[in-house]
Amino acid sequence: MAKHVNYRAALVALLWLWSPTAFAQWVTTEFDTVTRMTGEYRTFHQSIAIDEDGTLYAIWHNLIRSPRLDKIEISSKLAGGEWRQPVVIADSLVVAAIVRDAQTSVSHIFIRDQFNVFRLTHLYHIQRSLSETHIELVAVDSLRVSPHSVFIDRFGFLHVAWATEVSPAVFRIAYANNVNGQWQKEIVEPSDPGRFGAGSDPQIVITPRNDIVIAYVNRSFAGANTFLAIKKEGQSWQMDFVPFSGNDFGESFVDIATDSKSGLHVAVSGWEGEDLGGKNYYFFRSSDGSWQGPEELPESLAPISILIQTDRNDMPHVIWEKWAFFASGEIYYSYKDDNDNWHSQLIVDIGLREPVYPSFVIDAEGNGHLLMINYPVIRADTVHVVYMKSQSLVTGVSSQTSERAVPETFELSPSFPNPFSSSASMRYRLSAPVETVVQVFALSGELVTTISNTVQQPGEYAVRWNGKDHFEKEVSAGVYFIKLILVNSHGTQYRVAKTLKLD
Structure with missing residues (x-):
């Protein structure tokens, strides 16, 4: 597909390269048009x-x-x-x-x-x-629901959060997961008659220690505040308040990310004071529940959206879009330097009058990937979906140690025969003592059966699935996944073998 180069954005990135204060700056290495639509x-x-x-x-x-x-x-x-x-x-x-x-x-x-x-x-x-x-x-x-936030945990299960309207203009935060093979839904918040709306879409993350955390803005007659709903394994939901030093800040948008130590990085944007000047703030909540912040992000005038990601060094990276009375199309990247100071960089300036709705991820190498909407002319029938990539955003020495990562302690061979009609086997090799769990899942994500759950010593092993569920009933033909889960004191890891069952 042909590339669509935005020269204003490329010039902004080039000028930033000359800046003597740049540390982890965004340097655009790719600028592609994913699709063009006219009509x-x-x-x-x-x-x-x-x-x-x-x-x-x-x-x-x-x-x-x-x-x-x-x-x-x-x-x-x-x-x-x-x-x-x-x-x-x-x-x-x-x-x-x-x-x-x-x-x-x-x-x-x-x-x-x-x-x-x-x-x-x-x-x-x-x-x-x-x-x-x-x-x-x-x-x-x-009634109505907001867009969802989705997170996949280390076992491959899905967790979803959204704001649901329980009565006209009154919202509650809802949560669902498929951990037990079927979707289970619950309302997170306690009843609050004073609340009348969700200020932003809720955002969900699962920490390495398996805490479920939902960040959301609660709008009530008393104003707008940002909350975290936290559910530890085996416990009920607990609420925590994102602290602010003043009472004249009205939160509008929030995003959240976690790191290798189960710390929480929270980015909040909103309007402040009588002149309603927009601001972006960053907060950090350590795994013991203590807060740091607020830290104001530079150049954060009139934000209309905010996104946060953490890299392999547990450092935060923020993408946010600026709105200033029908002059959207400006996207900023904010980051911390080695001295813990924030910097903001204009990475896109396409002079639009429409929001660009950016999405943002960081890959394992530290490269930034941005997706956005571009209306190249001021007309309602032409739109481009545009992709940008930056060179590595990660600087400094990694703060993670081998104790925080799950070691590569096993090898997995494909299932055989594949496809199969009566039974399928899978071999694996362990290099250290570890607890292993072998489960079979349907394509829908439903748990079919657990084949084994035991502690095993180093060596080679084989497991066999007889094509039946946990009720010993033969399953129908189709695609299934045999999942080997490894659990030790350092964490959890899994491998999956895909197999096809015939009639």
């Missing part, structure tokens, strides 16, 4: 994800005048390659979020459809592999 198009809710091998996945929602003509498209890009032709994966639905499971090469996409007459929203989960698409209903909420 009655409006594009919203785009998202980007990345595999361990560097393959990128972009997804977006196209609104084509009539909601009945809406469609969701996905495209992918191999490392060093071009973006592939987009594929339509759903019609008449609104995309919410995408996450990739690098172990199974499956895209997990959450979408919703809304019937405006009855104000009922149906939430769907799409699993798309290379050859198959599986759609299932997650939950049905009355």
